[in-house]
Amino acid sequence: MDFTQNYFEIFGLPVDFSVDRGLLSARYLELQKHLHPDNFIGSTDQEKRLSMQWSTLVNTAHITLRDPLKCAIYMLQLHQIDIAENPSLPADFLKAQIALREELEAIENNPTGIEKLGTFKSSVDSVMKSLQTDFVTALNDDPQAAAEVVYKLQFIHKLRLAADHLEEKLLGY
Amino acid sequence: MALLQITEPGKAVDPQLRKRAAGIDLGTTNSLIASVCAGVAKTLPDQNGDYMLPSAVRYLADTLIVGAEAQQSAAEDPLNTILSVKRMMGRGIDDLSRFGNRLPYEFVPSDAGMPRIRTVSGDWSPVNVSAEILKTLVARATETLSGDLDGVVITVPAYFDDAQRQATRDAARLAGVEVLRLLNEPTAAAIAYGLDSGEEGVIAVYDLGGGTFDISLLRLQKGVLEVLATGGNSALGGDDFDQVLAEWLIDASGYTKQLSHAQLRAVLMQARSIKEQLSSNSEVDIDIIERKFSYQGSITRDTFNQLIEPLVEESIKACRRAVRDAGLALTDISNLVLVGGSTRVPCVVSEVEAFFGISALDGIDPDRVVAIGAAIQANILVGNRADDEMLLLDVLPLSLGLETVGGLAEKVIPRNTAIPAAKTQEFTTYAEGQTAMLIHVVQGERELVEDCRSLARFELTGIPPMTAGAARIEVLFQVDADGLLSVSARELSTGTNASVLVKPSYGLSDNEITGMLKASFDYAAEDAAQRSLTEARVEAGRVIEALSNALDADGEALLKANDIKLLRDAIQTLERLISGTDYKAINEGTERLGMASEDFAGLRMDLAIRRALAGRRIGEVDQDFEQDSNKSRYR
Numbered sequence: 055m056d057f058t059q060n061y062f063e064i065f066g067l068p069v070d071f072s073v074d075r076g077l078l079s080a081r082y083l084e085l086q087k088h089l090h091p092d093n094f095i096g097s098t099d100q101e102k103r104l105s106m107q108w109s110t111l112v113n114t115a116h117i118t119l120r121d122p123l124k125c126a127i128y129m130l131q132l133h134q135i136d137i138a139e140n141p142s143l144p145a146d147f148l149k150a151q152i153a154l155r156e157e158l159e160a161i162e163n164n165p166t167g168i169e170k171l172g173t174f175k176s177s178v179d180s181v182m183k184s185l186q187t188d189f190v191t192a193l194n195d196d197p198q199a200a201a202e203v204v205y206k207l208q209f210i211h212k213l214r215l216a217a218d219h220l221e222e223k224l225l226g227y
Numbered sequence: 228m229a230l231l232q233i234t235e236p237g238k239a240v241d242p243q244l245r246k247r248a249a250g251i252d253l254g255t256t257n258s259l260i261a262s263v264c265a266g267v268a269k270t271l272p273d274q275n276g277d278y279m280l281p282s283a284v285r286y287l288a289d290t291l292i293v294g295a296e297a298q299q300s301a302a303e304d305p306l307n308t309i310l311s312v313k314r315m316m317g318r319g320i321d322d323l324s325r326f327g328n329r330l331p332y333e334f335v336p337s338d339a340g341m342p343r344i345r346t347v348s349g350d351w352s353p354v355n356v357s358a359e360i361l362k363t364l365v366a367r368a369t370e371t372l373s374g375d376l377d378g379v380v381i382t383v384p385a386y387f388d389d390a391q392r393q394a395t396r397d398a399a400r401l402a403g404v405e406v407l408r409l410l411n412e413p414t415a416a417a418i419a420y421g422l423d424s425g426e427e428g429v430i431a432v433y434d435l436g437g438g439t440f441d442i443s444l445l446r447l448q449k450g451v452l453e454v455l456a457t458g459g460n461s462a463l464g465g466d467d468f469d470q471v472l473a474e475w476l477i478d479a480s481g482y483t484k485q486l487s488h489a490q491l492r493a494v495l496m497q498a499r500s501i502k503e504q505l506s507s508n509s510e511v512d513i514d515i516i517e518r519k520f521s522y523q524g525s526i527t528r529d530t531f532n533q534l535i536e537p538l539v540e541e542s543i544k545a546c547r548r549a550v551r552d553a554g555l556a557l558t559d560i561s562n563l564v565l566v567g568g569s570t571r572v573p574c575v576v577s578e579v580e581a582f583f584g585i586s587a588l589d590g591i592d593p594d595r596v597v598a599i600g601a602a603i604q605a606n607i608l609v610g611n612r613a614d615d616e617m618l619l620l621d622v623l624p625l626s627l628g629l630e631t632v633g634g635l636a637e638k639v640i641p642r643n644t645a646i647p648a649a650k651t652q653e654f655t656t657y658a659e660g661q662t663a664m665l666i667h668v669v670q671g672e673r674e675l676v677e678d679c680r681s682l683a684r685f686e687l688t689g690i691p692p693m694t695a696g697a698a699r700i701e702v703l704f705q706v707d708a709d710g711l712l713s714v715s716a717r718e719l720s721t722g723t724n725a726s727v728l729v730k731p732s733y734g735l736s737d738n739e740i741t742g743m744l745k746a747s748f749d750y751a752a753e754d755a756a757q758r759s760l761t762e763a764r765v766e767a768g769r770v771i772e773a774l775s776n777a778l779d780a781d782g783e784a785l786l787k788a789n790d791i792k793l794l795r796d797a798i799q800t801l802e803r804l805i806s807g808t809d810y811k812a813i814n815e816g817t818e819r820l821g822m823a824s825e826d827f828a829g830l831r832m833d834l835a836i837r838r839a840l841a842g843r844r845i846g847e848v849d850q851d852f853e854q855d856s857n858k859s860r861y862r
Contacts, residue, residue, distance in 0.1 A: 066840045081840060083451045087618045088839040089832070091647065091708045095378075095407055095608045097773045098821050100828035106707060108832060110647045117644065222551070 060132060061115035071129060071190050073119050082116045122182075123211050126189050126204050133197040141205040151209050154178070158216060168224045175217050182210050246377040248407070248609035249368045250415070250601025253357065253381055253395065255313040255437035255464065256568065258282045259595060260364040261602035262372060263611070268419070268602040270595045271371045279594060280367075284309045284359045286346035293363040302496065305331040305488040307346045311466060312360075314438040315353040316398075317341065317390030319733045331488040341394070341733050354394050354735060355743065358401035365404050378407040380605040382597050384439040385411035385624050386459040388670045389682050389712050390733040396711070397735055401743055407608040409709040412436075413443035414454060414619060415600030416566040419591055421447050421617070428561035429455070431550075433579050433587075434597075435542060436567035438464040442546045444553045444560070453620045456553035456643050458545045463538060465502075465569035471534045472498040472526075476515070480522035493517040505531050506571050532574040539575055543582050552643055563587045566596055621646055623706055630667035630676045639704055642672065646706050653719075654700045660692040666702065668712065681732040687716050691723050756810070763810040767817045771798050774824055777831060785830045797823050 062069045065081045087093075089112060094105040118124045127137055161167040161174060185207050192200035249262045249271075257279040261270040270278040277295070285297035285308040292300075301308045309332070315323060320334055320342040333345040343350035361381075368376055383395050392409055399406045413432035421430065427448050434441040441459035445452055473494045477486070486494065497515050504511045510527045550557060563580065565587045570576060580586055591599060607617070622643045628636040629652070639650050654664065664687040671679030690698055699719040706712050717724045735743075775798060782791045801816040 080449075083449055083453075083620075084839045085836065086620055087451060088835040090618055090620070092408065092608060092618060096610050096769065097777070098770055098824055098828060100821055100825050101773070101777075101831065104828055104832045106647050106705075108836070109708075110649045110705070113645045113648055 061118055061128060064112060064115045065119070067119075069129075069132070071122075071125060071186070071193070073125065075120065078116070078119055082112065085112050122186055123204075123207050126186075126200075126207060129193060130197065130201055130204060133193070133200075135197050135201050137201070137204065141202070143202070143205055143209070147206060147209075151213070154213055155216075158213070158220065162220055162224075168221070171217060171221055171224065175214070175221075178210060178214050178217060182207065182214065185210060245611050246609045247368075247372045247374055248602070248605035248611065249365075249372075249376055249379045250410075250598050250603070250605045251361065251364055251379050251381045252412070252415075252598035252601060253313065253360065253383075253398075254282055254597075255311050255439065255466065256282055257437075257594065258360050258364060259598035260368050261595070261598035262368060263602050263606040264372075268599045268606070270598050271368055273367055280360065280364060282310070282312065282360055284312070284356050286348045286351065288347050291348065291359060293359050302489055302493045305492045306333055307348075309344060309346075309351075309356045311438055312353045312356040314462070314466075315342075315344075316357060317388065317392070317394035317733050318353075322733075331492055341735065352735065354398045354401060357395070357398035361398055361402035361404060365402060376404065378405040378605065378609050380408050380410050380415075380601045380608065381406055382410050382412045382415050382601050384434070384436070384459065384461060385413050385441040385443050385454075385457040386439065386461045387710075388461070388625055388680050389627075389710070390670075390680065391461070392710055394733075394735075396709070397740055400740060407605055409711075410601055410604055410619075411441070411443065411454070411457065411621060411624075412597045413441050413457070413564075413566060414445065414452070414621065415597045415604065416564050417443070417445050417447075417452060417600065418603050418617070418619070419596045419600035420562070420564055420588055421445075421452060429553075429555065429559050430562040430564060431546070431560045431583055432564045432566060433542070433546065433570065434459075434566040435569035435575060436464050437466050437569070438462070440464060440542050440545065442542070442549045444549055444555065451618045451620060453645075454622045455555070456549045457622060457624045458549035458552065460541065460545060463541060465499075465567070465572075467538055468502055468535050468569065468572065469495050469498040471538070472502055472531065475526075475530075475534055476513070476522055479524060480515075480520065482520050482522075486520065487518070490517050490520050494520065501526060502531070502572070506573060528573070535572070535574065539578050542575075543578060546579070546582060557582075557584060560585065564596075565589075566593055568594060621708070621710070623648060623710060625670045625680075626672055627682075627704060627706070627712060628669050628671070628679065630669060634676045635674060636669050636671070636676045636679050640706060644706075646710055647708050649703060649705045651701050651703050654702060655696050656690065656693065656698045656700075657695060659695050661695065661698070662690045662692055663688045664690065664700065666714070668704075668714070682712065683714075683732055685714050685716075689723060690718055691721050693720075760808060760810040760813075763813040763817070764805050767801055767805050767813050770817050770820055771801055774798060774820065777824075777827065781831055781834060782827075785834060786827060790827075794823060794827065 060069065065078055065085070067073065067078065086109060089105055089108045091102065091105045091109055094102050118128050130137065157174060161170050164170065185203055189200055189203045189207070192203055247262070249260050252259045259270050259278055259280065261268055272278040273280070280294045281298040283294060283298035283301065285292045285300050285304060287307070297308055298310065301310055318341065320336050323334060323342065334342040335345050335350050337343050337352070341352050341354070343352050344356070365376060365379070379399070381395060381399060383392055395409060396406055413434045416432050416434065417430050430445045430447065432443045432445065439459065439461050440463040441457065443457045444455045446455055476494055476498060494515065494517065501511050501513060505526070505528045508528070510525055512525045513522060515522045550560070560583055563583050563585050565576065565579065570593055576587065604619070623640060623646050624642060626638045626642040627640045628638045631637045639652055640648055656664070666685040666687065667676070668682045668685065669676055669679035670682050673679050687700065690700060697720070700716055701719050702714060702716045704712060704714055774794065778791060778794060797820050801820050804813045804816040807813070
């Protein structure tokens, strides 16, 4: 075992976007139980350093795999594709995004907005789900097309965060 | 050696090999020390039977007093009696003036950003003051346990930022005590309760102390206590209750002149006493006469509740946010633990229980629960562990960010990320032939740098001169298991390591701490060479013990006979050096032994990983895994 393993290999999981969350969580806890620096307080400096590096890597891998967007970006990297900072996206997708943003703004200015927000969030979630399916399909055949799906996912993800922030605001957090 | 020093179930650690460890609750108002004795964690009392040490230090011309006696002199000698020093740890002079102009001390600005407090015996930083409290507690434990401590766990509020944590570690260094780990106070409380009940579920720990408020949500499952989210306010606590009550008293008295330091201190102490009485009485009579300031009257609990309502609401807001951050619903939370003296205020208890919809656990004194949890953790970390050990997984309490163009803070590691954590970020040069670069690290959630806490400025030098934008500097931000940040950098295209010079915004530099150590009384009394020799022997002994244990446990499974012999011989060589008096030779020997064990350390780490993934218990070595480590056996 070495530091060049990919994140899936670290947890002994297949390289697959549909991560088994239960297994990931169980193996994460088990690995940290053995590797965490708390286990090496009385050890040599060499073991302390390795433990810190491994424990850090396991944390990073866990954070990446349990989050679908992070996991998708990581899987592209495994296909040697880096995410562009300012990707260009099809006009109809951007138009749909603008419409969704306007819908969210309308909810903010509506006195009964909080009720509508729930429906809005679940429609965003279903778009996210279908994009995730597109990603899995595209990744094996055409990684470049998969990258485009990830750019769309990033948009939807930001929209979802904006909806969460609005919810916090409307609920008075 | 955690992985290896596992005794057979039912067998206790040999009393001769037991190490002395203690947990320290370094509190704003009171501090405690606890230790596990005969399997039970207990707070250790002083000679008078008091287990709480008031966190008060009084400086006299040529000596100092710590504890109750110091606290009593606060009103008569306010400038030389330092109370609530925890609120000043890792803070700049601007932060301190924001607490209101009412801190009754004379501050002296210093280069390091952390101000000094002027006293009759000189100017002292909050780190010095905390170190005195630590020394007093450690001396108490050394006496009770009949020997020097091998290590301590010190608790800090979960919401403490990097500067405040570093200041706490620095205080321990000044006090000459080995810190095994900084532990978040709420986590300590959960450990105290968690190990008792052996339950599984989500625990909310509401911790309202004298000066700080923390909320933590932790999940206990399969022997791992995982911090899901923390939140709070590092400047909210019972002292604020005293403050609003004192302000009410001053308003009600009609006294219009500026109060003197002594008067103010006296009114604050009266306010605290009234607050405490209101916990058991619905109305309290007041009769204060303090050097021309006087007030006679009464206050009801309802009036007091109204005064503190905005403060309690502030804490409930933080709870709501933490539940959301953890991705939980209120109904997921199965246990509520209250910590800190301020949770004795009835209106606090009722509002918090109402918010979570459950009753708080009790059974452990809220004043002692943090120290007890810290003692349990210290006992585990030092190696005296029971069969049923527990691992703690903590998170970064506040986001770490970098200053970017326009004074904006760009988040590098978001809050509530599991630690240890690391992140690399690439930078490039702006000018032709640029060889240095300044990186400003901040901590906090706000978008503007000026609204975050400035942690440090890192100056990278030694960048090879190139055309603008050609250099690729990779900066690694590493947060360790204590939540402390370190930074390293290298230039990628040439592989040059850039050196990093740290200027902590509010901390003490290494040189300053060394200077303080040298200036201390105990240091002057001791021969510097003797001290170096003792330190070298302790370190060498630690490495020998660690490696011997590792060889006993895994040597035969992982190494060839010849390699084992080489390491054993190297251990013997170092043992011979220890019996000599050349500390430099000992230090070199320790380093050589460490390097010789490098490969073995790597093999042991691999073994730990295989055991973890195979779900095996420690000690069951499966030789099959040694041979075919590449098959996809885990699927």
